[in-house]
Amino acid sequence: MNPLLDRITQTPGQCGGRPCIRGMRIRVSDILEMLAENVSSTEILEDFPDLEPEDIQACLLFAAPQLTFSTARIESDLHF
Template structure:
């Protein structure tokens, strides 16, 4: 999934952490919810300003960051 346009970085918002569509919800917030066992539907129910594609964009963003770390560590 292409997360560009969904995940935003604004220096003055949430300490510059990656947020969802300029909202004050960070990628970390969503990943933490998923890690606690919540489903995307439950997260959207708790935060109606989000959509399920927003949730999947967070996962895609996190996977991309992990790939970038792998490339930096490769010999």
Template sequence: MRQASELHKRITISADQCGGRPCVRGLRIRVSDVLALLGAGASVEEILEDYPLLEEADIRAVLEYAARQADHTVLIAA
């Protein structure tokens, strides 16, 4: 099994691609697109079939990236 940090390296961000939104391995497949497919109920197998350039590790990286983005401290000014 790959380390989490190795999976995280599969997510790329470039100002010249997809408006600077996070993508998978420099492909024009956005993290948000993969998350939307998963959220709509698509299985990993269905996504891999529809997007043959993706690998299973890419989908795990997308999920890890989303989890890290959602896990941040919220500071409230008093």
């Protein structure tokens, strides 16, 4: 397992138990949404000074396996 994934935490009672960054109330999904909306990593780091570049990379690493599952499901639902 990539050690960057240790930056992703899930704590019951914090942000509904959703994955967060290093125990902070910054959800992985929030960072991913910002990236999807074309907000640069530099802008994210400026807006959240407690974040480090490795935190953004950890969010992407955390999300990647989820996409593999979703893609397989989408492909199986396609009918040509």
